[in-house]
Amino acid sequence: MRAAAVHTWFMVGRQARNLMREPIWIVLLLVQPMIWLLLYGQLFKRVTHLPGGGFGTTSYIEFLAPAIVIMNAFFGATWSGMAMVSDLDRDVIPRFLATPVSRVSLVVSQIVRSALTALIQGIVILLVSLALGVRVHAGVLGWVVVLLAAMLMNSAFAGISQGLALLTRKEATMIAIANFIGLPLFFLSSTLISFRQMPHWMRELGKFNPVNWGVVAAREVVLPGADWGSVGLHLALLAALTVATAGFATWTFRVYQRQL
Amino acid sequence: MDAIVAEGLEKRYQDVQALAGLSFSVRAGEVFGLLGPNGAGKSTTVKVLTTLTTPDRGRAEVAGHNVVREADAVRRSIGYVPQSSGVDRDATGRENLMLQGHVQGMSGAKLKARVQHLLELFGLADAADRVVRGYSGGMKRRLDVGLGLVHGPQVLFLDEPTTGLDPEARAAMWDELAVLAREELLTILLTTHYLEEADALTHRLAIVSRGRVVVEGTAEELKGSLEGEAVVVELADGAVEDAAAVVRAVAEVREVSTDGRLLRSRVANGARAVPTILAALDGRGIAVESVTMHRPSLDDVYLHYTGRDFRSEDEAGGGGEE
Numbered sequence: 001m002r003a004a005a006v007h008t009w010f011m012v013g014r015q016a017r018n019l020m021r022e023p024i025w026i027v028l029l030l031v032q033p034m035i036w037l038l039l040y041g042q043l044f045k046r047v048t049h050l051p052g053g054g055f056g057t058t059s060y061i062e063f064l065a066p067a068i069v070i071m072n073a074f075f076g077a078t079w080s081g082m083a084m085v086s087d088l089d090r091d092v093i094p095r096f097l098a099t100p101v102s103r104v105s106l107v108v109s110q111i112v113r114s115a116l117t118a119l120i121q122g123i124v125i126l127l128v129s130l131a132l133g134v135r136v137h138a139g140v141l142g143w144v145v146v147l148l149a150a151m152l153m154n155s156a157f158a159g160i161s162q163g164l165a166l167l168t169r170k171e172a173t174m175i176a177i178a179n180f181i182g183l184p185l186f187f188l189s190s191t192l193i194s195f196r197q198m199p200h201w202m203r204e205l206g207k208f209n210p211v212n213w214g215v216v217a218a219r220e221v222v223l224p225g226a227d228w229g230s231v232g233l234h235l236a237l238l239a240a241l242t243v244a245t246a247g248f249a250t251w252t253f254r255v256y257q258r259q260l
Numbered sequence: 261m262d263a264i265v266a267e268g269l270e271k272r273y274q275d276v277q278a279l280a281g282l283s284f285s286v287r288a289g290e291v292f293g294l295l296g297p298n299g300a301g302k303s304t305t306v307k308v309l310t311t312l313t314t315p316d317r318g319r320a321e322v323a324g325h326n327v328v329r330e331a332d333a334v335r336r337s338i339g340y341v342p343q344s345s346g347v348d349r350d351a352t353g354r355e356n357l358m359l360q361g362h363v364q365g366m367s368g369a370k371l372k373a374r375v376q377h378l379l380e381l382f383g384l385a386d387a388a389d390r391v392v393r394g395y396s397g398g399m400k401r402r403l404d405v406g407l408g409l410v411h412g413p414q415v416l417f418l419d420e421p422t423t424g425l426d427p428e429a430r431a432a433m434w435d436e437l438a439v440l441a442r443e444e445l446l447t448i449l450l451t452t453h454y455l456e457e458a459d460a461l462t463h464r465l466a467i468v469s470r471g472r473v474v475v476e477g478t479a480e481e482l483k484g485s486l487e488g489e490a491v492v493v494e495l496a497d498g499a500v501e502d503a504a505a506v507v508r509a510v511a512e513v514r515e516v517s518t519d520g521r522l523l524r525s526r527v528a529n530g531a532r533a534v535p536t537i538l539a540a541l542d543g544r545g546i547a548v549e550s551v552t553m554h555r556p557s558l559d560d561v562y563l564h565y566t567g568r569d570f571r572s573e574d575e576a577g578g579g580g581e582e
Contacts, residue, residue, distance in 0.1 A: 010362045018350040021391065087348075095346030095407065098310040098417075100335045101363040260313045 004102040011101075011109030015083070016116065026120060033072040033125055037065065040192070041132070047193060054196025056223045065129035066146050066218035067191040072125060073118035073150040074186070074211050077157035078178035080114035081165030088169055094260070103257075107166075107249050111158045118154035122147050134222070142221035145231060152238035153214035159245025166252040185211045190219075213237045262321075263288040263415050263447035264309060269318035270471075271304055278304040279315065280471035286449060286464075288414075291441045293462035294451045295558070301471040302451035303343065306419050309449070310340045323414045336364065339408025343419040345400055346407070347392050353379065353403050354388045357410055364411035371410075378406040382436065398429030402436065409444065416440075418450040422457060434460055455558040469566045479558060486556040486564050488514075489530040491537065493523040496547035503546050510540050517563060521549070526560065 019025070041061040048055040048063065055063050084107075087093050096106060126136070126146065136142040164177055188205055189212040195203050206212045217234040220226045264286040271279040279301050286292040294302045307313040309322055311331040320327045323337035347356050354375060361371040379385045382402040392400060401421065408416050421437065422430040438461065441448055452458055458465045459479045466476040475482060491513075495503055500518045507525055508516050512533045516525045527533035530553040541548055556564075 007363060010359060014348065014351060014355070014359055017355060018348070021350065089344075090349065091342040091344045091346040092348055094312055094342050095340060096363065097312050098335060098338065098340035098342075099360070099363050100332050100365070257312075260307055 003100075004104050004108075007102040007105035008109050008112065011105050012112045012116075015109060015113035019113065019117065026117065029076065029117075030072075030121055030124055032075075033068050033121070034128065036071070037061070037068050037125065037128065037132070040064065044192075047197075050197060052196050054194035056194075056219075056225075059133070061129070061132055062134045062222060063194070063219070064192070065125070065132075065134045066222040067189075067215045068129075069122045069125050069146055069150050070153050070211065070214040070218050071186060071191050072121055073154040074157060074214070075182060076118050076121065077114055077154040078161055078182050079174075080110060080154075080158040081161035081163075081174055082171060083113070084110055084162050084165035085169060085171050085174060088165070088256075097257070097260075103253060104250060107162055107253050108246065110162050111155050111246060111249065114158040114161075115151040115155045118150050119147055122150040136222050137224045138221035138226050142226070145221045145235070146218045149214045149217040149235060149238065152235065152242050153211070156210060156238055156241040156245050159242065159247075159249045162249040163245070163252040166249070166256045169256075185209055188212070189215050191215055210238065210241055213241075261288050261324075262286065263290070263323060264292070264449060265319075265321045266305065266309065267319045269305065269308055269315045269320060271308065271313070271315050277471055279308070279318075281318070282468070282472055283318075284466045284473050284476055286447060288447050289445060290463045291437070291448045291450070291461055293458040293465035294449065294468050295453070295455065295458045295465050295562075296451075296468035297453055300468045302453075302468055303419055304471075305468070306340075306417050306449070306451060310338060310417050311335055336411070337414045339411070339413040339416040341404045341408045341416070341418045341421060343423065345404055347400060347403055349393045350391060352389050352391055353384050353395070353406075356392065356403060357406060360407045361410045366411060374410060374412075378409060382406050396429070397425055398432060401425060401429070401433060405436070405440075409440075409446075412444075413446070415447045415449065418448065420452060421450055422452070422454065430457075437461055455562070459558055467562060467565055474565045475561070482558065482561045483556045486526065486560055488526055488528040488556075489553050490556055490560050491525050491527055491530055491534060492552045492554075493525075493537065493541070494549040494551070495521045495523060496549045497521075499546055502544070503541060506540050506544050506546065507537055510536055513537065515564065524560075524563070526556070526564075 041064050045060040048058050048060050057063055093106060126143065138145065164174060168174060188202060188209050190206065195206060213234040217231050220231045262285045266285070267283050269279045269282040282301060282305060294305060296302050308315050309320055309327060311327050311334050314328050322334045325333040325337065327334050357375040357378060358371065361375060366374070379388045382405065384399060384403060387395060387399060392403065395403065405418070422433050425433060437448070440446060450461065462479065464476065464478050466473045498521065500521060500523060503523055504516050504518050507513055507523060512527050513525045516523065534551060534553065538548060538551065
């Protein structure tokens with residue numbers, strides 16, 4: 001157990017160093033969420049006045065900002081397996097497997113690296129949102145909840161992405177699957193528009209959509225009058241999903257080892 | 261003492277029997293070569309010995325530890341240089357070495373000093389803090405070997421150490437490995453499908469074919485086990501099969517094989533046999549371009565023990581292992 005923690009630390013260190021060596025990536029990856037936030041936020045700012053409402057605020061950008069943090073964490077996660085595919089292709093993983101390194105650390109470090117990226121990007125998106133006049137009504141605790149939701153959102157899907165990387169070992173397949181599951185989950189969530197504006201069936205489906213769990217938790221604490229029970233419930237659901245998908249990723253790693 | 265013992269190893273991947281009762285042993289301090297074409301079972305053998313995979317049957321010990329039951333002890337005693345590099349290309353040479361040391365349980369000043377020593381040993385001191393992506397093929401391969409050596413292992417496994425290197429880098433790598441074997445008191449097991457490499461580097465070698473060791477010994481012993489000389493006749497035109505039939509009929513000649521316009525054979529006494537062979541070919545009106553005679557090479561050893569030509573086997577092989 002101790003070895004697993006120490007080795008995960010070293011492996012995350014490796015990933016973090018490589019990431020920081022080209023910080024340009026963190027910035028480039030932020031372009032997309034910024035476009036959503038700035039353009040979409042302006043283009044649709046009147047939707048909060050639609051009859052039926054359900055937005056909980058009249059400021060569309062305040063409604064949108066926490067959801068964009070989650071959306072960014074989600075889409076980032078669907079790509080997280082790419083680093084694993086490249087490590088497998090280049091024999092980096094087999095080299096480590098011939099050492100006493102903790103096997104779990106090889107998978108978990110990838111998920112942690114992915115979640116840290118989501119954290120850094122989440123902070124940047126929140127800061128830009130502040131500049132655009134968004135207020136996190138729950139204060140410091142609100143910040144913690146939004147960023148925690150982003151990290152859990154990311155870890156949960158990073159686990160799936162790592163598992164797929166270990167099972168398919170092909171970038172093309174990974175991209176196809178990422179697109180196949182990414183967009184439907186995104187549009188079946190209340191990221192862009194309130195649930196009350198959606199058809200009934202979408203609303204029902206959305207309850208089971210993990211992306212929506214993250215969006216609800218983050219939005220509750222940004223908008224006034226947070227329902228802490230709902231926040232706790234949705235964070236707990238995300239945490240449970242993270243544990244499950246990390247288990248899935250570890251299992252696929254064993255499958256990969258058996259094929260060696 | 262034996263640093264590596266493999267006894268009756270068997271391993272099956274779906275419909276491919278990668279190892280079919282493979283056995284050999286390597287003495288401590290020896291440079292040992294596993295020689296064979298792609299798909300012969302060399303890489304699978306290395307995977308079993310480095311604990312990456314487990315054999316279906318058979319037993320193997322490395323540095324005195326059982327590879328299945330004492331996998332962690334084996335992992336602490338070995339260095340492994342995989343076929344396709346294995347370095348983190350986005351990190352610097354020094355970072356790669358430090359991380360490898362950390363997962364082997366090293367730390368602090370001792371690790372730093374060891375890393376610096378290896379960087380200098382492999383001529384990478386100037387490039388130590390540059391990202392590996394910018395290294396040449398030879399530098400990357402030297403770093404690979406360095407990674408395998410960080411923790412001062414007893415046994416080093418090199419899977420195809422010079423595949424993909426240009427001839428110059430390959431020669432340099434051979435020199436490095438020769439120095440290592442002398443100075444680091446290591447047992448080295450390397451796999452190769454270059455006959456010259458096995459000849460130049462190893463003290464002893466085993467020829468692997470279809471998942472089994474067909475013969476084991478020093479290069480000289482193996483060559484010596486083939487009596488006589490090899491005669492290679494180059495034909496002027498393409499009637500190779502007719503010519504092979506003619507040469508086979510000559511009394512002194514054994515093991516006739518063809519390769520393009522070349523006709524290889526082995527004879528007890530070249531000086532006596534060559535005129536007879538030429539006369540027989542001439543009698544059938546088959547024109548000869550040139551004739552050469554040489555002492556048996558590892559090519560001939562391979563042909564003798566497997567009944568197959570090394571090069572054609574290599575082209576036909578592949579698939580199975582990767």
